Amino acid sequence: MEKKLGFGCMRLPMNGTTVDYEEFNKMIDYYMEQGFNYFDTAHGYLGGQSEIAIRECLVKRYPRESYVLTNKLTQPYFRTQEEIKTFFEKQLEWCGVEYFDYYLMHAQDRNTYSHFQKNNAYSECLKLKEEGKIKHLGISFHDTAEMLEQILTEHPEVEIVQIQFNYADYESASVQSKKVYEVCRKFHKPVLVMEPVKGGGLVNLPNEAKKMYDDLNQEASYASYAIRFAASFDGIYKVLSGMSNYEQLKDNVDYMKNFSPLSDKEMQTVLKVGELLRNMKGIPCTACRYCIEGCPMKISIPDLFSCYNTKKQFNDWNAGYYYNIHTQNGHGKASDCIKCGKCEKVCPQHLEIRKLLKNVSETFE
Numbered sequence: 001m002e003k004k005l006g007f008g009c010m011r012l013p014m015n016g017t018t019v020d021y022e023e024f025n026k027m028i029d030y031y032m033e034q035g036f037n038y039f040d041t042a043h044g045y046l047g048g049q050s051e052i053a054i055r056e057c058l059v060k061r062y063p064r065e066s067y068v069l070t071n072k073l074t075q076p077y078f079r080t081q082e083e084i085k086t087f088f089e090k091q092l093e094w095c096g097v098e099y100f101d102y103y104l105m106h107a108q109d110r111n112t113y114s115h116f117q118k119n120n121a122y123s124e125c126l127k128l129k130e131e132g133k134i135k136h137l138g139i140s141f142h143d144t145a146e147m148l149e150q151i152l153t154e155h156p157e158v159e160i161v162q163i164q165f166n167y168a169d170y171e172s173a174s175v176q177s178k179k180v181y182e183v184c185r186k187f188h189k190p191v192l193v194m195e196p197v198k199g200g201g202l203v204n205l206p207n208e209a210k211k212m213y214d215d216l217n218q219e220a221s222y223a224s225y226a227i228r229f230a231a232s233f234d235g236i237y238k239v240l241s242g243m244s245n246y247e248q249l250k251d252n253v254d255y256m257k258n259f260s261p262l263s264d265k266e267m268q269t270v271l272k273v274g275e276l277l278r279n280m281k282g283i284p285c286t287a288c289r290y291c292i293e294g295c296p297m298k299i300s301i302p303d304l305f306s307c308y309n310t311k312k313q314f315n316d317w318n319a320g321y322y323y324n325i326h327t328q329n330g331h332g333k334a335s336d337c338i339k340c341g342k343c344e345k346v347c348p349q350h351l352e353i354r355k356l357l358k359n360v361s362e363t364f365e
Contacts, residue, residue, distance in 0.1 A: 004231045004239055005256040006038040007031055007249075008194065010045040011242035012053060019046065019053040027249045028058055032066070034257045038238050040192075042072040042106060043091060055096035069097060070192075072106035072140060073121060081119045088128060103134040104162060108151060109143035109325050122155050136160060140194065142318075143325055145179035152187045160237065162192035164318065167229045167274040168202060169195075173287035174306035174322045181233065190237040193230045197241070201314030202226040206280060209273045216269060223248075224255045225262070229270050232261035282309030283356055284349055291343035291353060297332035301343060301353060304334055308360045323364045334361035 013023035031037075039058060041050045051071070058067060077087045092098065103125060105116055116122065128134045138160035141148055152158060161184045169175040184191045197203055203223050205213075213222055223241075230239045239256075243249040262270060287302040295301065303326040311319035327333045334357040343353045 001259070002237075003034075003036045003038075003256065004236065004259055005036055005227070005252055006040055006192070006238035006240040007036070008240035008242040009039060009041040009050045009054060011244045012046060012050060013245050019049050021053065021057055023246060024053055024057045025061070027243065027246050028061075030246070031249060031253060032062065034253045036253065036257075037067045038070070039067060040070045040238075040240050041095070042074055043077060043087075043094070044074055048094070051091065051094040055094065059096040064097060068101045069095065070102035070104065071095065071100045072104045073116075073125065074106040075112050075115050078119065078121075081121070081124055084119065084121055084124045085128065088125075088133070092133070099133045099135060101135045102138055102160060103128070103136075104160075105137075105139040105158075108139045108141050108147075110147055110329060113147070113151060122157065126157060138162065138192070140192075141180065142321060145176050145183045148180055148183045149186075152183065152189065158189065160192060161189045162194055162240075164195045165191070165193045165230050165233075166196050166198055166202060166226055167270050168198055168277050168314070169310075170271075170274060171278065172306050172310070173285075174303045174310065174326060175318075185235055189235075191233075191235050192237055193239040195318065196230040196239050197223050197226045198314050198316055199242075199318070201316055205273070206277075208280075209276055212269055212273050212276070216266065220255065221251050223251065225266065225270050225273075227252060227256065228259070228262050229267070231256070231259060232267070277313055278309065280313060282312055283351065285351065286349060288348060290346040290348065294342040294346065295332075296340060296342070297336045297338060298330055299332040299334065299336060299357070300326045301357070304360050305356065308356075308363055311363055320364055333365060334358070335365050337361075 013020040039054060041054055043051060071091050078084045105121060125134060125137055129137055136159045137157060139158055140162035163180050164175055165177045165181055169177040171178060205222055213225060227239050227241060241252050283305040285302050285305040289302055291301045307319045307323040310316045337354060337357045339354045347353060
């Protein structure tokens with residue numbers, strides 16, 4: 001059976017400010033010995049160190065056909081169409097390989113996508129695929145389900161989609177994990193999962209959530225429920241885990257080498273934990289979206305509240321990224337609120353929206 005755990009190389013073991021090659025070698029060896037072989041990197045990871053570490057610890061020590069390597073084209077590293085191939089060739093050199101198994105248009109959202117379109121990035125990478133330097137072309141994605149539908153409609157050549165997918169974001173109004181996943185299924189695209197444990201947020205759980213898992217009496221790690229949740233869905237190709245030490249890797253490998261989907265009881269518990277986390281110490285917005293229609297500043301209030309909750313509950317570094325997404329293209333920031341009060345008149349939860357938007361503004365702006 002295809003092993004579903006992927007090695008995300010954004011959070012590698014570190015020795016001060018440099019990658020700990022000895023620890024990384026040890027992790028790679030155990031991972032490969034247990035039948036896993038998928039590695040994911042990008043030039044921006046660890047300031048370029050991730051690609052070099054893969055060359056030194058993986059590529060130089062294992063035959064090319066024994067592993068699958070994914071890299072990405074990232075917006076800051078090309079300004080023109082001509083620069084794309086130059087950057088790509090450097091990535092091959094940094095990683096020490098002659099081709100990438102998967103090459104993703106990185107962090108696609110409406111603004112990034114516009115830059116890629118303007119510079120014909122998709123067609124440029126298709127040429128590299130025709131040359132045999134890319135085996136499969138895909139995207140990594142951070143935006144709404146509607147935006148993903150647009151990209152996949154305009155670019156049927158996309159073969160795979162990497163999305164943020166975890167049980168805390170499953171019903172999130174801002175990240176839209178469930179809706180984005182459903183678009184992938186609609187277009188029959190295999191799914192790569194990133195942030196299955198929300199950067200460690202689904203490991204460092206509040207006591208009430210831990211008790212819900214402990215009551216299952218399974219001696220399983222909290223991370224295992226998060227990763228198995230993501231891997232339990234149809235069409236999931238790999239679930240990437242950013243493992244920063246041998247103990248994390250061993251835990252992940254030991255329960256994923258003979259993967260079994262969550263049982264009904266486990267799934268019910270995981271979804272209850274997700275609901276608990278969404279409602280905990282946050283704004284109890286149900287995302288009914290009644291408040292948006294009459295807002296003269298076009299503020300996506302529920303989306304901004306969802307970003308705020310994610311930031312407060314998990315200290316999630318991605319929350320600010322999604323805040324920026326939901327305050328673009330004519331949509332106002334929290335600080336743009338003119339305190340007209342129209343939103344509060346229609347809110348079924350009777351939230352003090354004007355006051356809450358001030359808290360959101362102070363958090364993100």
